[in-house]
Amino acid sequence: MTTTNDTTPKYPVPPRNRQGQRTxxxxxxxxxxxxxxxxxxxxxxxxxxxxxxxxxxxxxxxxxxxxxxxxxxxxxxxxxxxxxxxxxxxxxxxxxxxxxxxxxxxxxxxxxxxxxxxxxxxxxxxxxxxxxxxxxxxxxxxxxxxxxxxxxxxxxxxxxxxxxxxxxxxxxxxxxxxxxxxxxxxxxxxxxxxxxxxxxFPYSTAAWRASVIQAVEVAAKNSTAKVVMATGGRSERFAMQIFPELPDVAFVELSIFTGDALKTCVAHGVESAVFVGMIGKMVKTAQGHMTTHVAGNQVDFEFLAQVCRDCQAPAELVEAVAGGNTGRHFLELCQEFEFMEPVQRVVDLALQSCRDFVRSQDGEMELETILVDFDGTVLARAKGDKPPRLAGRYQPAETLIERLSADPAHSYDDEAVMGQRRNEALGRQGRVGDRTWDEEMARRQEKEAKKRGE
The missing domain is CATH 3.30.2110.10 (CbiD-like)
Known part of the structure; x- marks a missing residue:
């Protein structure tokens, strides 16, 4: 923007209040x-x-x-x-x-x-x-x-x-x-x-969500062999290293919107999708959460303890996991005990959750889940069977832009509707840990911005 000096904008706008709701x-x-x-x-x-x-x-x-x-x-x-x-x-x-x-x-x-x-x-x-x-x-x-x-x-x-x-x-x-x-x-x-x-509307996730949907739509339209969905910027970079043969358009940074990405894959006839993430979101996906950050969708340590029991883990590991505090802690405990079967089981369960969700949308596709560490090391992966190709099963779906153009005020994608539903559901009192919902959304959006270098 043109400025009158090094610090003062020529046309100042009201400063943003991180806890405010000014539209x-x-x-x-x-x-x-x-x-x-x-x-x-x-x-x-x-x-x-x-x-x-x-x-x-x-x-x-x-x-x-x-x-x-x-x-x-x-x-x-x-x-x-x-x-x-x-x-x-x-x-x-x-x-x-x-x-x-x-x-x-x-x-x-x-x-x-x-x-x-x-x-x-x-x-x-x-x-x-x-x-x-x-x-x-x-x-x-x-x-x-x-x-x-x-x-x-x-x-x-x-x-x-x-x-x-x-x-x-x-x-x-x-x-x-x-x-x-x-x-x-x-x-x-x-x-x-x-x-x-x-x-x-402040802190509406609609634009964020729309970018995920559109990225899948573009990948599907441009005939990529598979769509690779990563949970964040680092995960996406690691995914590109795992699949160097794929073009950039095949990779989608889905953030928290696993369900929306998979739903869009189904709607546009994608035949192969890969979910790449780190331990926290992999655990939440294994628990069946298709949106991985909303209040209540936290890592369930009793769930992880039961996974350890099902894998015949040592009692000491089960007890330690039951008292864990983060998904990362669960991973570190398994590494400390040199007992990685529960980690593989989590990745298997994440695959099952994705497959169940796809089928709930009347879809079928080849699915794979890949767990990566903070340095890009592949810790575990699981892959489902490739279903038979069903020619003509999927009719060409409207894009998000076409749906919003036809019905901007009523569509579930509309930012006003999403914002109103969020505020009504939480009564403006919703909390994530010791933060209000708006504080949490501000923190997360700024964190995402930093990842992209904003």
């Missing part, structure tokens, strides 16, 4: 506001002090344009992205639009500097086109059309004989994109213009 506005809403303000200026010759836009969820938002430029043929302005209290990488960024007169009737929309271009199929967006998702596209068009109806000669009929070209840009977009998963999804050169509701 913000999506890149799609900011792009819509910039495009509407620029349209008004182009049609009237004057810049509005503020502009009010419609949001996809039926609400409105008012924003202030900056960096305004106006000629007879075009108008350009930006909005300063305010993500509220969410740790959004685009918080404070300029989201801009240039609206130009065109000889071609109608409204044309494209992406410019800092808006990514789609290079791989599987996202539900045109390959070669700008990474502007369908709901923001519609939001931008609707708000520009509102401005045309109010300010153009003849109202909306203006677009039947004259045209407007709208180009969305993000001056810092290419640098910001390095802090996202866009490159892995085949979106090159900038960020995506996103948002299904128009609002950003």
């Amino acid at each position: 913000g506005f999506t890149t799609g809403s900011n792009a819509s506001a910039a495009a509407k303000a620029a349209t008004i200026a182009l049609l009237t010759g004057e810049w509005p002090d503020q502009v009010t836009i419609s949001l996809p969820i039926g609400e409105t938002a008012t924003m202030t344009p900056v960096e305004c430029e106006l000629t007879d043929e075009s108008a350009y302005c930006c909005m300063v992205k305010d993500a509220g209290d969410d740790p959004d990488v685009t918080h404070g960024a300029l989201i801009c639009a240039r609206v130009s007169r065109s000889s071609q009737p109608g409204l044309q929309l494209d992406g410019g500097q800092g808006v990514g271009r789609v290079t791989l199929p599987g996202l539900g967006l045109e390959v070669g086109g700008p990474a502007i998702n369908p709901v923001p596209r519609r939001q931008i068009r609707d708000n520009v059309t509102e401005a045309v109806s109010e300010f153009a000669p003849g109202g909306e009929a203006f677009l039947a004989t004259q045209g407007l070209d709208v180009v969305i840009s993000v001056p810092e977009g290419e640098a910001l994109a390095q802090k996202t998963l866009n490159a892995r999804l085949g979106i090159i050169g900038g960020i995506s213009i996103l948002g299904t509701t128009g609002k950003v």
